[in-house]
Amino acid sequence: MKQKRKSSGGFRSLLYSQKVAPYVFVAPFVIAFLLFYLYPIISSVIMSFQEVLPGQVRFIGLSNYKNLFRGDFVKAVRNSVIYTVITCAVLVPVPILLAVFLNSKQTVGKNTFRVIFFLPALVSVVVGGFTFRLIFGEMPTALLNSVIGVFGAKPVKWLGGPAPWTTFFALLVLCCWRWTGVNIMYYLSGLQNISEELYDSASIDGAGAWQRFFYITLPLLKPTTTYVLTISIYGGMAMFLESRMLFNGGRYPGGQGLTIVGYLYRLGWEQNRIGLGCAVGLFLLAVTLAVNLVQLRVSGFFERR
Amino acid sequence: MSEKKRSRLTAGTFMIMLVLIVLAVLILLPFYSIVLASLRPGTEIMRQGIGLRIDPSIMSLGNYRYVFTDERYFTWFFNSILITAIQTALTLAVSAFVGYGFAMYEFRFKNLLFICVLFIMMVPLEIIMLPLYQLIVRLKLINSIWGVILPSIASPLPIFFFRQYLSGIPKDFLDAARIDGCNEYSIFFRIIVPLMKPSFAAMGIFVGMNSWNNYLWPLIVLRENRKLTLPVGLGSLLTPYGNNYDLLIAGSVFSIIPIVILFLFFQRSFIAGMTAGGIKE
């Protein structure tokens, strides 16, 4: 090994130096970033100041941004924010608990449960959304209504009904169904990094199961939690296909189920106002990035180790 | 004393098992009902929606016969498998490489670059669709699987995940390897990659699942019926003004089966990797 390094030229030794190596490691990302993200994003920033029509692209100043708050924009933002908050509130604590259960030695049939919980993640949104639309159907014979009917409850119009919570409930159920298993996987993977000895010595010191959970497991799972929270915030704010499937290809009664990306898609692509769609998308980008940066700063992510 | 502790433990275990079983049943319920629906004629969806009742008099494998004789379906199926396999392998390799760079080194612009990772994670495809399409056309990747795969090869989520995962490895570990004469890259390939196996398992499922379910981008890049992927193909059976229920539901159910088999096949290795691996000091 050493021999080789000595015999190679200046470029090679530079490439292998500890100073240059990190740049080599991140180079694939930088290239992909510049090509597939930065260039298109700059284009869409430019388009957000334009009216984009075939052969007739022209600058229209800030009009797109002035039009931003008309129409259903506020509703869409509100829906996306509520959805993000409730999904984060469920999809962080529940998977931690389940992962701990599934990691425990006493649990029987761990593998079976892991597989079952993960199964929904393998189902595409198209298929899952279609299934849940039928489950949440408003007829008394639809799955959920027939179940609550057993307990004597009246059939509920779940999707776009008079009370907004039913829509969010349906979206939350679909989201939890699909993602709980994935988050459990992350936490299981994180749990493997916690050494057994820590628990053993804590037990010897007389710590109970809950104490061990709160003082050892939770803090040591923090990097995983930061990760899960970041992607959940992003996933929540950018949710679109799920609601589009639940609402028959984008019929949102009274704006229920309309998300920011759904609104962007409606304006940009269904009404051919690509510039306006870009303005909405850039707003979304700015908000999610800000929220996530605050979240990461609070969790101490950027501190040097 | 020890008797008492043991009985309390079993009570706790019992509760845990109960919770797990109830959740498992709830999670399996939609699968059950859609499989049931796939065994009935499409018009039954209209008569009674999807439910839990088994009614053998109207059940048959007719829809599946329809799926198996529809040649489009297997073309889509194969395309999806191909794209998923290539995309998963490449994305894992590239992202682990990049994630390691972020986790193990201090360098100028590191935080800025990492903010870029977070940034692209939040870019909705819907706004960069048009310029990205034009780029793919210029790169002559339109209507090719590489046009689907390449743009997400340095995927932010796996990079972020690997970076988080590798943060647990103490840096003295690397110094020790350097003293042993390893260069920066052989440290990664020979020492770190084997340590990363559990995370490869977790991310492999994640990337594979995303790729298998990817909808919008393949739809834009792929321009021929025989190149479409399964979600796009199934989506085309859903129209706002009349669905092809027979093919749709049976096709949906069947689309789950192979990926589940693949998952079951590999999950022993995943779990084994997860429990055996882990980074210990």
Place this chain on the structure above:
Amino acid sequence: MKHVKVGKLLAMLLAMCMIFSLAVYAEGSGDAGEATEITFWTFQELHVEYYEKMAEKWNEANPDKQIVLKPTVYPFEDMHSNLLIALQSGTGAPDLVDIEVGKYANFLKGDIQLLPLNDIVEPELDNIVKARVDIYSKDGNYYGICFHVGAAVIYYNTELCELAGVDYNEIKTWDDYYEAAKALKEADPDKYWESVEATDIWHMWPLLAELGGDMTNAEGAVTIDTPEMAKVLEFNRKLVDEGLAVVAPGGYHHAEEFYALMGGGNIASIVMPLWYLDRFTNYMPDLAGKIAIAPLPVWEEGEPRSIGQGGTGTSITNQAKNPELVKEFLSYAKLSQDAGIEIWNTLGFDTIRTDVWAMEDVTHADNKFTEYYVNNPFDILLEIKDEIVAHNNGENLPQALDLMKNEVLNRAYTEPDVDIPAMLAEVQSSVIE
């Protein structure tokens, strides 16, 4: 050990996939021969079947101009956005494409990327319903050709009409209609006289058109806030409030829940276009022999009793490689008498070829439609043929439709104590110019 095995297995799988893919893609390239390829996009697989049939007939009749149709079916919304991207970029669009009428205005903005079809449309204007090419035109150029007239009619469940003691042929005005509804309510309070759509516009549009109203004006601006609109919505709301009409379960007349309620024989009538014929036969088989088709009631005697609704304009993009040949084929496949007959036979649509309507051997031949319905759709079509109005298809129609489907109708039918004119004014003020 185990891990090594898994790694190898993955690698092998990948290698196999790649080799296989090379084989598959190589195989697809050299089969064109002398026939000209025509790429075609649609969002409806039934249209593919139709065009393939027509291509076959074309090839039989034109041995010197063989064609091979290369169809791709995309999901509905995404096909249209995909087409926008391709046309905006100037590359990647198909030769021939189906564009839904509600989206058509999007493709008439800017420099139009579709080819004018005047030289094939104009010679046939006497034989077709002109309104059905007008909706795809701009500045005197025709860009698309429709499959059907989409004439709005009313479908009655004859069994429920009998139950109410009503002769549906005697229902001439909406007042008569309202009285009939009350009669049904008395006969059986669990049944509904009609269903109204809260997330789609097929039901309310003809009622509006009878009054001369529309959702966009001739200049293309959104006109939701009009007295005509208020009158229609208030009438529908009254029926809903009195329990005579049900808001379509699932929101519109294409939802599974609606098919269930309607198919279960709980609704006595619905207002829908003639292309709804095959929804009954496909999704509500239990109603066979019970459904009659009739012209719409009117507000005042003398109003036009129908409107052409919906539709799919088949167009040729300016990226077509052999525009002249594609045009010739399109003319045959969409405008000829053969096409008119085939459209009825395979798709069950009210073709735009008026001469076909009177061909009794075609229109009254046994097929699943003539067997299902009490009367023949073409008899009704002939009765109302001079009363079928067209709607405006201005630049802002997609926006107007979005507002109606997502906001206006839902609020008009379900919001408690809604003040409909005030609500319309509010929605109108949210329009983005």
